[in-house]
Amino acid sequence: MALLVPGLPAARLNLRARLRSRLGAGSRWLDGLVLAVVALAVLLAVFGPLIAPGTVTTSNILDAMQAPSAHHWFGTDDQGRDVAWRIVAGARESLLSALLVVAGYSLIGCVIAAAAASGGKLVDEILMRLTDAVLAIPTIIFALGFAAALGPGLNSAIIALVITAWPVTARLLRGEIRQTLAMPYVAGARVLGMSRRRLLFRHILPNSLDALVVKWGADVGSTVLVITSLSFIGAGPQPPSPEWGAMVSEGANYITSSWWMALFPGLAIAVVAVAFALLADLIQERMAAGGER
Amino acid sequence: MTVNDIRPPATTAVHAGSPALTLNQVSLTLRRRGGAALRLVDDVSLTLGRGERLALVGESGCGKSVLARAILGLDRQIEVTGDILLGQQPLAGAGERRLRSVRGRRVAMVFQNPMGALNPLMSVGAQLTEPMRYRGVTGRAARAAAGALLSDLGIVDAARRLRSYPHEFSGGMQQRVALAMALAAQPEILLADEPTTALDVRAQEQVIALLDQVTRERGLSVLLISHDLSLVAGFADRVAVMYAGRIVHDDPVDAVFADPAHPYTRGLLSAVPRVDRAPGRLPAIEGTMPPPGRRPAGCAFHPRCPRRLDRCDQVVPLARPAPGGGAVACHLYDQTEQAERGALTPPSPAPNGGER
Amino acid sequence: MKGIAGYVSRRLASAALTLLLLSLVTFAMVKVIPGDEAHVAAGVTATPQQVAAMRSYLGLDRPWPAQYLTFLWHALHGDLGTSVSSHTSIAAGIGQVLPETIQLAGVGLVIMVAIAVPAAIASALRRRRASDAVVRAGVVVAAGLPTFWLALIAQLLLATDLRLFPISGEFSPHTSVPTVTGMSLVDALLADSPSLFWNGLCHLILPATVLALPFTAQLYRALRTEIIKVLDSEYIDAARAKGLGPARLMLRHVLPNAGGPAITVLGATVAMMIGSAVLVESVFGLNGIGAYLTQAVANSDRFAVIGGVLVIGAIIVAISFCVDLVQLIRDPRLRVLAAVS
Secondary structure (H helix, E strand, O other), X not given: OOOOOOOOOOOOOOHHHHHHHHHXXXXXXXXXXXXXXXHHHHHHHHHHHHHOXXXXXXXXXXXXXXXXXXXXXXXXXXXXXXXXXXXXXXXXXXXXXXXXXXXHHHHHHHHHHHHHHHOOHHHHHHHHHHHHHXXXXXXXXXXXXXXXXXOOOHHHHHHHHHHHHHHHHHHHHHHHHHXXXXXXXXXXXXXXXXXXXXXXXXXXXXXXXXXXXXXXXXXXXXXXXXXXXXXXXXXXXXXXXXXXXXXXXXXXXXXXXOOHHHHHHHHHHHHHHHHXXXXXXXXXXXXXXXXXX | OOHHHHOOOOOOOOOOOOOOEEEEEEEEEEEOOOOOEEEEEEEEEEEEOOOOEEEEEOOOOOOHHHHHXXXXXXXXXXXXXXXXXXXXXXXXXXXXXXXXXXXXXXXEEEOOOOOOOOOOOOOHHHHHHHHHHHHOOOHHHHHHHHHHHHHHOOOOOHHHHOOOOXXXXXHHHHHHHHHHHHHOOOOOEEEEEOOOOOOOHHHHHHHHHHHHHHHHHHOOEEXXXXXXXXXXXOOOOEEEEEEOOEEEEEEEHHHHHHOOOOHHHHHXXXXXXXXXXXXXXXXXXXXXXXXXXXXXXXXXOHHHOOOOOHHHHOOOOOOEEXXXXXXXXXXXXHHHHHHHHOOOOOOOOOOOOOOO | OHHHHHHHHHHHXXXXXXXXXXHHHHHHHHHHOOOOHHHHHHOOOOOHHHHHHHHHHOOOOOOHHHHHHHHHHHHHOOOOOEOOOOOOEHHHHHHHHHHHHHHHHHHHHHHHHHHHHHHHHHHHHHOOHHHHHHHHHHHHHHHHXXXXXXXXXXXXXXXXXXXOOOOOOOOOOOOOOOOOOOOHHHHHHHOOOHHHHHHHHHHHHHHHHHHXXXXXXXXXXXXXXXXXXXXXXXXXXXHHHOOOOHHHHHHHHHHHHHHHHHHHHHHHHHHXXXXXXXXXXXXXXXXXHHHHHHHHHHOOOHHHHHHHHHHHHHHHHHHHHHHHHHHHHHOHHHHHHHHHO
């Protein structure tokens, strides 16, 4: 339907605009909810271990395996520890490490992308093949290898993730940089005699980073998923750490009897991951709207 | 099946018999979410005779494209009131299945952007033979017919080009292919929506000449939509002028160009640069055409009209017989009737003192 | 045609370079990670002399480039070394378990496409207010659920509580099939036993669906966006004006054009699926490469893990090459770009 009704600024009959406007109207409350969840998660990540009572890591066999109740909102696990408080304490390991990982591989990705985009054809080709090679390595399996060598734990997980995740960022950023380089205003700036470095920092990078910022939101969410997956198989933080994946792994053994042990930590993971994904969507929408003005 | 079987003989009798297409008091309304209804086209009546060429001209946004698309029912969210008759068959409000039987087979359409009208992933031959299946022509016969059609339209080495893809053709060539695609199912009527607008001047001439040739050979009735009056002059038999959703003027082409009856038409023509006049500032019509929803009361053109009368801002002018033989919707021509009936009050002079 | 042949051969060369770099990266990982390989290979209780003997036996005292070349040479000949824990060939060990993982990913892909494609088409065509928002929310949630947790919950609810599906394993207890390809379904077919095939299929459906779920959401989103964009195009308008019916319109005009990004997503998905398969296999007790590798981790058998990484990496490079070829076949415009570049 390439039908245009002139004189009506926002009334293009195509579906994209309709969808967006529809979302914009009803999604105010959703935006608020997403931001609230993200803020809560970050707060817990920073302050969690500080506010959780010390009983989080100590055993109390008398209280073991209690179903959720008014006293223990999410029940207790096989060691008698309160599940809800453990989730609060575990936020740091699961979430903060995710933030660290994202920051790490983004940095490496940026450096590689800048090098590839400005280094000439041979450098570009080699770096891109290297990117392909590392991309071909499945993250979880590589992290397993790291755990096999360095011993399982948060450190090996973080290193392994940073090593395997930079390629996507590098590829994305290189694409953006190349697109920006092709823009007329860059040629114009060069003609005016602007130095390469100034060009890079003042024009190219800021414009190419837009896509990256949107990606960060979703990335934190998916990194939380990967970290918790790793600890689930035993390649990340190990019990008695209150890391959410490890909690699910412990809970798996008692799933048929004490389902709350595995359910709630997993739910926490899901909620955080989804919230960050929606945050990324939100950022993207706001940026698109801002661009159109 | 030979080439001669595909090409129907040229008809000598033009406008013979009942009209090919009749629009009777057709209005098009757009229903938007949230309830607001927008009247895009208002009370349009047109006839297209068999073998006739009618040009529908007007500015962007006057509703001419919407009207053409409504004939084929392409926009389901547009409400159609009034009658659209293909010969005797009513099309307005018809179901999707009935409309599909008409599209391509009886009424075909050529669009403005030639590259846009072709599927980039399908070979040209495949796209040409697609509508032929509805005529029962398939396989080798269809390919032969498609090749003949491309040759007719001036594409050399047609048989080989059938395997080419749209991006391998230039703009003018693509328009020829799009035209061939429209003709493939042997329609009686061709709706051409600004077929030359996206082309350079030379390609424009070629396409119009081609249109002229193939439609004459096949005896097609043509509704040509354009905003380019000069293009229309050499092609059309009749010109209908649209303004703000209404037909304001409908006359044979000679009358329109020699002595345009409607002030808007006159304004349009004087804005066209002419070879036989000294170059200078082109007279433009002041103001802009109002969009749908913001059309003034009375005659929509009255704010910009150099010859407006008192009643022009209150009463919508109906179609009256024009001196050229067609019809014109302008209060200036009410006088003829009134004079004949012996009006009691002489008409008041134009406010800006323009000549009558 | 010459241009395309040149492009394909250049892509092959690129893929080869990528594989080379992959081998380099994996080798570097083995070397860089702390720990004495010779000691691990010789065993915990080995004497210093035995460790030294192992070191020269494994060629660990030679310069690194020489070690790398030996490593590469062996890898190209299908020899990935010996597992320090089981003392069997790593390549053989991987070869035994890999087909099962491939089968799981394969079934997952089928499920993914079977759900995502019709859903995307239906959603793009309808665009009704209420259902659209709900589905969008559902998709986001589906993409964000941790696979291992979902596997556990699914196992708990659907298998244990509701008894709709088997709980774990490839076949029911005490049922097995002669191993030919290593893929339970294919072997059942080869053994001419429909009942075994059905048994195997029932055991695979739950794990495969859990595996495929987040990726189904991604594919649905990508496809739906593309279909909506294509539906808006002028050539779809022109095709409708030709009188084409909805089926033909969708199959020959909309989907081929909308399929581009979707195929790329599919290619990327396969890589991630193999990684996720590890998680699913451990929960559902399937004997695939995930189980092999977790075992290797538990035994600190770094060679086995490296071997696994190399094999899977090679498969993924091959798949991305195939995706490129498919795109070339699908879109003739790419052939022009390819021939020129």
